[in-house]
Amino acid sequence: MTSVKIDHIRDAAARIAGVALRTPLLPQPWSRERELWLKPENLQPVGAFKIRGAYNAIAVLGEAHRANGVVTHSSGNHAQAVAFAARTFGVPAVIVMPDSTPRVKIDATAAHGAEIIEVPMAERERVALEVAAERGMRLIPPFDHPDVIAGQGTVGVEIVADLPDVDVVLVPVGGGGLASGVGVAVKALRPAARVIAVEPELAADAVESLRAGHRVHWPADRRARTIADGLRTEPSELTFEHLREVVDDAVTVTEDEIRATMRLLATRARVVAEPSGAVACAAALHRELPPGRTVAVVTGGNVDPALLADVLRMA
Amino acid sequence: MTSVKIDHIRDAAARIAGVALRTPLLPQPWSRERELWLKPENLQPVGAFKIRGAYNAIAVLGEAHRANGVVTHSSGNHAQAVAFAARTFGVPAVIVMPDSTPRVKIDATAAHGAEIIEVPMAERERVALEVAAERGMRLIPPFDHPDVIAGQGTVGVEIVADLPDVDVVLVPVGGGGLASGVGVAVKALRPAARVIAVEPELAADAVESLRAGHRVHWPADRRARTIADGLRTEPSELTFEHLREVVDDAVTVTEDEIRATMRLLATRARVVAEPSGAVACAAALHRELPPGRTVAVVTGGNVDPALLADVLRMA
Structure with missing residues (x-):
């Protein structure tokens, strides 16, 4: 099942x-x-399609649980989707991206009003979890x-x-x-x-x-x-x-x-x-x-x- | 009005x-x-969008009046639209095209099952009217x-x-x-x-x-x-x-x-x-x-x- x-x-x-x-x-x-x-x-x-999952996951949280914002780690379409969905709800979004991410993708995500944190590839997940803990933000994973x-x-x-x-x-x-x-x-x-x-x-x-x-x-x-x-x-x-x-x-x-x-x-x-x-x-x-x-x-x-x-x- | x-x-x-x-x-x-x-x-x-006008005009004709098929002169999107719509109705279509039309457009129109007649640019309208008269086909103009x-x-x-x-x-x-x-x-x-x-x-x-x-x-x-x-x-x-x-x-x-x-x-x-x-x-x-x-x-x-x-x- x-x-x-x-x-x-x-x-x-x-x-x-x-x-x-x-x-x-x-x-x-x-x-x-x-x-x-x-x-x-x-x-x-x-x-x-990533907007569907990202928006649903943030909507499910309810107002109180998303008030502090959301965080994810992604260099791809999920990053933009979370940034876009968060703005729709009027809550902050932090996107942790590998520092090797092309500038055009960073800019596209930032254009949706998200805060971008660039880190070495291997530290993405750790930093995202840290941000979630420190700022009381919810983690919105890309598929899991x-x-x-x-x-x-x-x-x-x-x-x-x-x-x-x-x-x-x-x-x-x-x-x-x-x-x-x-x-x-x-x-x-x-x-x-x-x-x-x-x-x-x-x-x-x-x-x-x-x-x-x-x-x-x-x-x-x-x-x-x-x-x-x-x-x-x-x-x-x-x-x-x-x-x-x-x-x-x-x-x-x-x-x-x-x-x-x-x-x-x-x-x-x-x-x-x-x-x-x-x-x-x-x-x-x-x-x-x-x-x-x-x-x-x-x-x-x-x-x-x-x-x-x-x-x-x-x- | x-x-x-x-x-x-x-x-x-x-x-x-x-x-x-x-x-x-x-x-x-x-x-x-x-x-x-x-x-x-x-x-x-x-x-x-040309499919909308072409299909509507052929539909309005009714079965008896479109039975012999339709004809138009066009080298552009209207040509493909008439060919596509005629096939949907199961009636023949003749498209008169200038002999200067790029091969790719002729092929795309023919792929919808239309008969293509290539003529010098200046003779398009005359030939289309002739085909209409000789074969009892209805003319579907591109906009008029x-x-x-x-x-x-x-x-x-x-x-x-x-x-x-x-x-x-x-x-x-x-x-x-x-x-x-x-x-x-x-x-x-x-x-x-x-x-x-x-x-x-x-x-x-x-x-x-x-x-x-x-x-x-x-x-x-x-x-x-x-x-x-x-x-x-x-x-x-x-x-x-x-x-x-x-x-x-x-x-x-x-x-x-x-x-x-x-x-x-x-x-x-x-x-x-x-x-x-x-x-x-x-x-x-x-x-x-x-x-x-x-x-x-x-x-x-x-x-x-x-x-x-x-x-x-x-x-």
């Missing part, structure tokens, strides 16, 4: 309404082999938390609401918060649908873990080889317990497939996807999958403009 | 439901000067038709439904079908809102005409200077009559502003806009406008990948 249930996700959906965008499903008539829809989470205010998973699961509720006879749901897996939440929602609302986790071949620790039936650790530097920077994390005990139960299969995609799909999403679907955001759609185009009506989640669109320009120039 | 009324647009909205995408409004929290939402018509199945205007007007109905207290609606004007329809809808449903037409400075015939109070003709080669290829057309008698009544003001934007806005839409809003699709948002960012809650219509996203790569590489 998963600890996050469909009722938690339904509650999260009510909380995030009006803050997270209710993204539509985008039909892709150019996809001839398979009926394909995209779930464009790149259109969210912070450019990624039931309220975060429930928030991300609202993506699955919306998919089934918009396409009740969906057959295949493709969702990327990094830390596993999104895949866990979407899996719980889809299995509850449309049990016949297959939930397939997708991971870069160069960071395929979750796929290997799911096949092994237990968590297999890949060193961080091995996972860091993929261009899909949002998927370099590994599942926690909590998310892995969910993934084992709600994911039907797991497949990998190559770096070339990710780049080609970024290009195709820009030119045929007219959406900007970051590498991690193109991974699920890449599986729809390049892997043998069960037949039927297929939804691929485009998780985010925060990409270096130079990288996007590069893939647009590919032959 | 305009000949297209809000009731026509409401009827059109019912007809296109389930075929045209019900696009959401995308809030843009990075816009600090002005509360800004985008209406992302680039997400439509053919990559542009009440049913097309009514279809495009559904964009305005959706804007007011999603943001009832909208203050400013920015809509590009080329032939004027979209601006006419959106203007009629917004003025009927939210009379206090200002409807502002936006045009490239290099093809500002409609702005000049609106200021003069009568249609001022610009030679085609003068209008062709703008990068915004969807806005090189000029209003017809029918659309100009609507524009005069429902447009509150008209402004122009420069080519540099269009390019900069394409870049910004890709990086901050994570949507791909063609040059014409960036024009309304460019006005929101670069022109003095009435204050308040502002919606800019992103009309389409069918852009040459090399051009998009170029604007992404801008400093």
Whole structure:
């Protein structure tokens, strides 16, 4: 049994309404082999699905418990999501970032009104916990938390609401918060649908873990080889317990497939996807999958403009 | 009095439901000067709002009158929209295109199952009329038709439904079908809102005409200077009559502003806009406008990948 249930996700959906965008499903008539829809989470205010989990987790706290603010450690989309959500509630946010984080990401997070603390990579977690203790702030982890998973699961509720006879749901897996939440929602609302986790071949620790039936650790530097920077994390005990139960299969995609799909999403679907955001759609185009009506989640669109320009120039 | 009324647009909205995408409004929290939402018509199945008018016009015909198929002359988004809509109805479509049309646009239109006839630029209209007469096909013009205007007007109905207290609606004007329809809808449903037409400075015939109070003709080669290829057309008698009544003001934007806005839409809003699709948002960012809650219509996203790569590489 998963600890996050469909009722938690339904509650999260009510909380995030009006803050997270209710993204539509985008039909892709150019996809001839398979009926394909995209779930464009790149259109969210912070450019990624992370707003759903971050906002839900802060909302659940209640006014008294969030009054002192929230803290997290992240250099990615979760950082911006927590900063944005905290400002929506009018409470302070502290984001602990590795001092190697590109300036553009620091600035984007600071633009949402958050206080940024830059520390050496290895000290992120310790500093975040210190800030939480010293300032009485609540820690909002990027995926290892039931309220975060429930928030991300609202993506699955919306998919089934918009396409009740969906057959295949493709969702990327990094830390596993999104895949866990979407899996719980889809299995509850449309049990016949297959939930397939997708991971870069160069960071395929979750796929290997799911096949092994237990968590297999890949060193961080091995996972860091993929261009899909949002998927370099590994599942926690909590998310892995969910993934084992709600994911039907797991497949990998190559770096070339990710780049080609970024290009195709820009030119045929007219959406900007970051590498991690193109991974699920890449599986729809390049892997043998069960037949039927297929939804691929485009998780985010925060990409270096130079990288996007590069893939647009590919032959 | 305009000949297209809000009731026509409401009827059109019912007809296109389930075929045209019900696009959401995308809030843009990075816009600090002005509360800004985008209406992302680039997400439509053919990559542009044109599906609304084309589908509505074919639907209105009724089964008997469309049985022999439809014909149009266009090298742009209307061509793909008519081809896509005709296939949805299971009727043949003939698209007459100038023989100078880029191969990629011809292929994209043919991919929707349309028959393409390439002719010298000057013979487009004559050939389309001939095909219509000889094959008993109905002509679906790109903007000079009440049913097309009514279809495009559904964009305005959706804007007011999603943001009832909208203050400013920015809509590009080329032939004027979209601006006419959106203007009629917004003025009927939210009379206090200002409807502002936006045009490239290099093809500002409609702005000049609106200021003069009568249609001022610009030679085609003068209008062709703008990068915004969807806005090189000029209003017809029918659309100009609507524009005069429902447009509150008209402004122009420069080519540099269009390019900069394409870049910004890709990086901050994570949507791909063609040059014409960036024009309304460019006005929101670069022109003095009435204050308040502002919606800019992103009309389409069918852009040459090399051009998009170029604007992404801008400093």
